[in-house]
Amino acid sequence: MSGAGSPVVRAENLRIGFPTQNRGETVRAVDGVDFAIEPGETFGVIGESGSGKTTLGRAVVCLLKPSEGRILHGGTDPYTLSASELRHRRRAFQIIFQDPNAALNPRMTILDSIREPLDIAAEMPRAERDRRALEMLDRVGLRSDFAQRYPHELSGGQKQRINIARVLTVRPQLIVCDEVVAALDVSIRADILNLFADLQREFGLTYLFITHDLGVVAHVSSRIAVMYLGRFMEMGPAEALTRQPLHPYTEALLSAEPIPLPSTMRGARRIILQGEIPSPTDPPSGCRFRTRCPAMQGICATDEPEWRELTPGHFVACHFAGSVTGNSR
Ligand SMILES: Nc1ncnc2c1ncn2[C@@H]1O[C@H](COP(=O)(O)OP(=O)(O)OP(=O)(O)O)[C@@H](O)[C@H]1O
Ligand code: SF4
Ligand SMILES: [Mg+2]
Structure with a gap:
């Protein structure tokens, strides 16, 4: 730091x-x-x-x-x-790219995608990871019902918001x-x-x-x-x-x-x-x-x-x- x-x-x-x-x-x-x-x-x-x-x-x-x-x-x-x-x-030190699809797995729900960096870090219990992922979904301006959707249901701007939420999870x-x-x-x-x-x-x-x-x-x-x-x-x-x-x-x-x-x-x-x-x-x-x-x-x-x-x-x-x-x- x-x-x-x-x-x-x-x-x-x-x-x-x-x-x-x-x-x-x-x-x-x-x-x-x-x-x-x-x-x-x-x-x-x-x-x-x-x-x-x-x-x-x-x-x-x-x-x-x-x-x-x-x-x-x-x-x-x-x-x-x-x-x-x-x-x-x-x-x-995180990076977000031009293509909103690049970091999103089409078979993963939005919640799973946002939580993924925390899953990889493996430092928090699952409930805590879910809680932080939902908090970041809210912070980027998307309703909680987006959590169970899939990337193909989202617009480009919404997907870019998900990418921002993803990187924010790891502070x-x-x-x-x-x-x-x-x-x-x-x-x-x-x-x-x-x-x-x-x-x-x-x-x-x-x-x-x-x-x-x-x-x-x-x-x-x-x-x-x-x-x-x-x-x-x-x-x-x-x-x-x-x-x-x-x-x-x-x-x-x-x-x-x-x-x-x-x-x-x-x-x-x-x-x-x-x-x-x-x-x-x-x-x-x-x-x-x-x-x-x-x-x-x-x-x-x-x-x-x-x-x-x-x-x-x-x-x-x-x-x-x-x-x-x-x-x-
Ligand atoms: N992995 C790589 N292997 C070989 N050459 C590369 C690689 N990545 C970038 N280059 C080359 O390095 C130079 C700079 O590329 P870079 O992608 O960093 O430019 P850029 O400014 O981001 O361009 P753009 O505005 O098109 O995104 C280019 O000539 C590119 O072809
Ligand atoms: S080529 Fe142009 S930019 Fe480069 S040093 Fe000469 S005047 Fe300056
Ligand atoms: Mg470039």
Whole structure:
């Protein structure tokens, strides 16, 4: 558990590589990322498809082991723990995925599904496990008669509520929310986001909120990191990052964002990103965004930009940050 004042999670030079079928070639899905998430905050991670967001989330909850660098849970490297301590520790770090069906067994009743993490932990008597599962069903806004139903009788939003109840049973400290509203009907997304906010207040939860939807992340996050090809390009307070982006990639994401981003968050210039994300097996030299950057200069191909703190808590990796983005010109 995290001690007073220590981050719930810290990543230090975190790298996750996946070997490919070509000998000696590695997909560098997460390629040197540093951050700390404080208790009770919602840390948003945004980026295009393939930028490494899910890989990062899976590493945070110990579903993937770092290839290099490390993850610290409340100051402790979970991989230094014994197997049983690690199992116990992992309960405090949960993940919910985009597909509401992924964690639900179609042959299990809703009550059995919600109780399952407690059954696996095997630390409470059955009656107590049932009681807590029913309590969580209520907490996520579903009536008790849902308990004996099966997943196919529920809507996508109701199933996502069940997934939230499931992870809450084990009283987590942090929940990684990986595109948790992306598969849901637009009309119910706000309800589910509000539920996350209510539960955060009630249980003191910390969230790592992963999405490609800037509208969602700006709505829920206190801080946002912008990920590209396995690295953070920018990280800062949500308000500052969306109103005055420092990195050309962030600016492009903001300018391309359709409704529902408020107009105050949309850049005046509309920048259309050209081309595809390069292969994460062989990222470009220098700045890895340079092949798509409208502000690219010679130095960008040779020198990797430093991770600089331009204003308190607002970091960026761009040689010309502060002088190339539309908001600062
Ligand atoms: N198990 C795996 N084996 C090999 N490559 C993988 C594996 N998981 C992810 N990758 C690769 O790592 C890179 C990052 O993938 P990841 O799923 O983390 O991206 P993402 O940002 O979550 O994308 P999306 O927005 O589409 O969900 C991609 O190139 C992906 O193909
Ligand atoms: S370092 Fe160069 S290529 Fe990279 S974002 Fe900045 S201006 Fe663009
Ligand atoms: Mg993903």
